Each structure stands twice: as structure tokens, then as C-alpha cells.
Amino acid sequence: MTTLPDSAYGSQANVSARREQRRQAPNPIMAIGRGFTWFAVLLCLAPMPLLLVVATTANWPLGFWAGGFTLGWLREGWATVHPYALFSLRLALTVLAIDLAVGLPAAWLIARHAFPGRQALLALINVPLAVPGIAIALALILAYPLARASGLLLIAGQVVYTLPFLVATLAPALAQPALIEREAVARTLGASAMQRLLYITLPAIRSALLAALILVFTLSMGEFNVSFFLFTPLNKTLPIELYSAYITNRVEVAAAITLIFLAFVVPAAIAIERLGGSKIGQA
Amino acid sequence: MSSLAMPVLILLSLALIAPLVILLRQSLTGEGGQLTLANYAALVTSPAYRRALLNSVLIAVSSTALALALCLPVAIYIERSVSRYRNALAVALTIPLSLPGIVIGFFVILLFGLTGIVPQIFLLITGERQFNFAYTFWGMLLGYLYFQIPRAVLVLRGAVSALSQDVIDVSRTLGATPWRVYLDVILPALSPALLNAASVSLATAFGAFGTAATLSRGFRVLPLEIASLFTESFQVERAAGLSIALTCLTVAVLFGLGRAGERAQR
Numbered sequence A: 001m002t003t004l005p006d007s008a009y010g011s012q013a014n015v016s017a018r019r020e021q022r023r024q025a026p027n028p029i030m031a032i033g034r035g036f037t038w039f040a041v042l043l044c045l046a047p048m049p050l051l052l053v054v055a056t057t058a059n060w061p062l063g064f065w066a067g068g069f070t071l072g073w074l075r076e077g078w079a080t081v082h083p084y085a086l087f088s089l090r091l092a093l094t095v096l097a098i099d100l101a102v103g104l105p106a107a108w109l110i111a112r113h114a115f116p117g118r119q120a121l122l123a124l125i126n127v128p129l130a131v132p133g134i135a136i137a138l139a140l141i142l143a144y145p146l147a148r149a150s151g152l153l154l155i156a157g158q159v160v161y162t163l164p165f166l167v168a169t170l171a172p173a174l175a176q177p178a179l180i181e182r183e184a185v186a187r188t189l190g191a192s193a194m195q196r197l198l199y200i201t202l203p204a205i206r207s208a209l210l211a212a213l214i215l216v217f218t219l220s221m222g223e224f225n226v227s228f229f230l231f232t233p234l235n236k237t238l239p240i241e242l243y244s245a246y247i248t249n250r251v252e253v254a255a256a257i258t259l260i261f262l263a264f265v266v267p268a269a270i271a272i273e274r275l276g277g278s279k280i281g282q283a
Numbered sequence B: 001m002s003s004l005a006m007p008v009l010i011l012l013s014l015a016l017i018a019p020l021v022i023l024l025r026q027s028l029t030g031e032g033g034q035l036t037l038a039n040y041a042a043l044v045t046s047p048a049y050r051r052a053l054l055n056s057v058l059i060a061v062s063s064t065a066l067a068l069a070l071c072l073p074v075a076i077y078i079e080r081s082v083s084r085y086r087n088a089l090a091v092a093l094t095i096p097l098s099l100p101g102i103v104i105g106f107f108v109i110l111l112f113g114l115t116g117i118v119p120q121i122f123l124l125i126t127g128e129r130q131f132n133f134a135y136t137f138w139g140m141l142l143g144y145l146y147f148q149i150p151r152a153v154l155v156l157r158g159a160v161s162a163l164s165q166d167v168i169d170v171s172r173t174l175g176a177t178p179w180r181v182y183l184d185v186i187l188p189a190l191s192p193a194l195l196n197a198a199s200v201s202l203a204t205a206f207g208a209f210g211t212a213a214t215l216s217r218g219f220r221v222l223p224l225e226i227a228s229l230f231t232e233s234f235q236v237e238r239a240a241g242l243s244i245a246l247t248c249l250t251v252a253v254l255f256g257l258g259r260a261g262e263r264a265q266r
Helices: A006-024 A029-045 A047-055 A073-110 A118-130 A133-143 A145-150 A152-174 A177-188 A192-203 A206-224 A238-246 A249-275 B003-029 B038-045 B046-079 B088-090 B101-112 B119-127 B136-161 B165-173 B178-207 B210-215 B224-230 B235-265
Strands: none
Touching: A006 A249, A029 A047, A029 A192, A029 B046, A029 B088, A029 B136, A029 B178, A047 A073, A047 A249, A047 B101, A073 A118, A073 A152, A073 A206, A073 A238, A073 A249, A073 B003, A073 B224, A118 A152, A118 B003, A118 B119, A118 B235, A133 A145, A133 A152, A133 B003, A133 B178, A133 B224, A133 B235, A145 A152, A152 A206, A152 B003, A152 B046, A152 B210, A177 A192, A192 B003, A206 A238, A206 A249, A238 A249, A238 B101, A238 B210, A249 B088, A249 B101, B003 B235, B038 B046, B046 B088, B046 B136, B046 B235, B101 B210, B136 B178, B165 B178, B178 B235, B210 B224, B224 B235
């Protein structure tokens, strides 16, 4: 058996001693932190299992699974909302395509070039972060009263609202020095601009790109404040339908519809977090 | 290069700048089409709008204070702990970011509505419904807190990860009580981040519409007044005035606290 130098044992012993110390004398700051953290997590997550219980209870106002367990509300909920869910999906994909076509070049410019007006461009893109959603919607409807029926305003409002998030996720990825260097090498080796984009740039930013796409998709699927003024009976999104369920429908159906909505949104949210792209939107 | 900026410039001038300019012009227009500041003055002269403005400030400030007090220890714990649940806790606290305000409002109803779980449990135990406060100020406060928690945690976590653990350890070793460590070490070091988190939370709260629309039964905030002016009484100019005022309030908070945060950093 080979012997390790004493220092190796020493540092090992140090670490375990420190761990031991931490276990014996719990740091009150961490203890407070742990208590508050579990409270916050409980508050954030408790509604989700509750949603499941209410949505599968035949008669919730009488208590837990009063009248028995049922999938009827979920079936009824899906029958009510599936046209709106499909509309929201289509809308989110449209918004995504426009965001990408407009935002990718803008993110590129902001990441790669120091031009006069760069700060101004960035500030302009970020304006919707400071303007309440209903103000954006009201402004759009006053500017283009006739376009509301076509659904164009709904698309425009959501594009404007989601664009800052796309650009803020993509620009740092595009600004990596290593990526810029590799593109330069490829250019000197004779790669065309299209080849560089397809084989160097896009693969290098793929996780940021994926995070940005999922983020825009989630924001669009859940958008309510901008959409509330801009929807029409023919262009009605899932959150608008959710809202009318909350106001008018029975609590079990509302819970079932919310559950269906969360099935679209929560997996996406977890994926964004794993890709390191959490961003702060409106509520 | 300028051709790359073209799409975004065209899109934003048509879908953002022009509409906001028109909104501003409408807000300065009186009923007869004359130039007026009456739509802004209404915030002071009309009791209903003054109440809504005060309510907006009241709920934004109190929910932000609660969110900061709750989330500072949370951010420290998540960044510093060696617990194996750390990542799961962090993910759990970002999930509410993707929930629209209306869903958050419904969560409050599920917890504290008339048939919410807490009143139901009290009904079982004591025979009387208790804590069914979803549709009051307290229910709205809980909803606002719910959407501010992930935002505050995200901003504060970034700052805590940049804070040196040695400073905390040294002051603990030197015999400082946790309370003193918070007051004298952690708070000053994190004050730029706290200001930043406060500005994000306040701005989100001022603009919040979905949560208020789902929960409000009488506690009116500005976004609700704007919505009912537009959809119910169709007083477009008044709605435009309140919208611009709300936007200015939000921008002032974002810039003012942002500037204060920069100064605290130096």
C-alpha cells in the first residue's frame, strides 16, 4: 500500500473536522435560511398537489374527494379549453418565429459591434420591461383600432413583450470571445458566412438558443396582461379562457383547466432552469 | 451592419414607439379634443383614482418588504448550503416565474377561498370556516408575495454568491450574534442587491393585473381602474392618462432604486 504525504491526510482531516463542527454547532444564519427556504418552497409548491386533488374530486365544496374520485372534470375541462390551447400553441410558435427573425440579428449586433446607438438600441428593446402589460395593450389598440379583429395586435403585443427576454439570453452567448475566435479561424480557412453560422455559431450557442426559445414559448403561453385587451372571440388564448373559468365556472373545472395549462408550462420552466436561463417576467 | 438592425427597428417603431406616442397624445386630450392635463389631475382630484393609486403603492410596498425579508435568508441558504436538496429547492423557487398572475390568484383561492383548503380544514376541526381571506387585501398581498418570491430570490442569489463566506465566518468566530451579523455584515454588503430586488418587485407589483383581477372584490388598484375605464365605461383618454401615469411610476421606481443601488455599490 502506497503512503500519501501527510499534507493530504491533513487537508482531508481538516475538511471532515469542519463538517463535523458544522454538524455539532448549527450555524443560526443557515438555520434561519433553511426554515425560510422550506417555508417559501412549501408556499410555492403547495397549490400544485392541491390542484390535483380539487380537479379529481366530484364535489370539492364538501371536502376531500367528497362524492368520490373522478376524471370527469379533467375531461370536461379539456373539452372546453382544447381549442384555446391549440390557438395559444399556434400563437406561441408564431411569436417565436418573429422573435427569432428580429431578435437574433439584433442580439448579434449588440454582442459583436460597438456602434453609436448600441446602448440606445438595447434600451429600446428593453422598454416593455418597464411598461405595464395593459399599457402596451391599450397603446396598440388605440394606434391600430381596425387591426384588432385580425389577431395581428395579439401577435404584435406578445412579440414586443417577449423580445427583451430573447435578446438578453442570446447576446451574452454570442459575445463569448472563444466563439468569436473560432469564427475568425473558420473565415481564414475559407468558410462562407452561411457555413460559419450553421457549423460554428449556432452549435456553440445552442443551449442559450434553446433556453431563449423555451422562455419565449412559456411567456407567450402564459401571457395575460397584454392579451386581455387584445383578444377577440376568434382569437382567444388559453389564459383568457382560464380567467373566465375562474370568474364563472365551478372550482373543480377551474382547477382541471389550470392543471392542463400547467402541463404545458411547468416542464418548460424546469427545462429553462436546467439550461441556466431563468429570467424575470411580468405577473 | 445597419441592415441587421433594420428588422428590430421597424418592428419596434410600429409596434411600440408609435403606439406609446399615440397613448401619450390621447392622455393629453380632453373630451372636446382640446389639450388638457385633466386625465392626470384625476389621480389627485377623483377620490376613486386617488384611492386606487394609494392602494397600488400600499400593496406594492408591503408585499415587497415581506418578499425581501423572506428571500434574503432564502438566497443565503441556497447559495451557501451543502444540502443535497439545494438544486431542487432552487428549481422549485423558479417555477412561479412562468405562472401568469391569474393562476397565482387562483392558487390563493384554492388555499384561502371560501372553499379553500385552509378554511375547509378549520371547518372539519372547529366546525367553523376560518381564514377565508382570499378576496380581501390579505389574499391579494399573499398573491403579490407569491410572484415576488422567485424574482427577489433570483436577484439576491446572484449577489450572495459574490459575497465572501470568510466575512461571515470571521464575524461569527469573533462572537457576533446572528442578528448582528445580519445587521452589520450581510445587510450592508448586499444593500445594492436589495435595492435592485426591491425595484424589480415594486415594478412588477405596480403593473400586476392578473392577480388583482382574479382576487379583487373591492380593493381596487390602478391596473383594475384602467381596465374598467377601457372595457366598461370606454373613457379612453382617462384610461390612457392612468396608463401613462402608472408607466411613469414604474420607470421612476426602476431608475431611482437602480441609481441608488449603483451608489451603494461604490
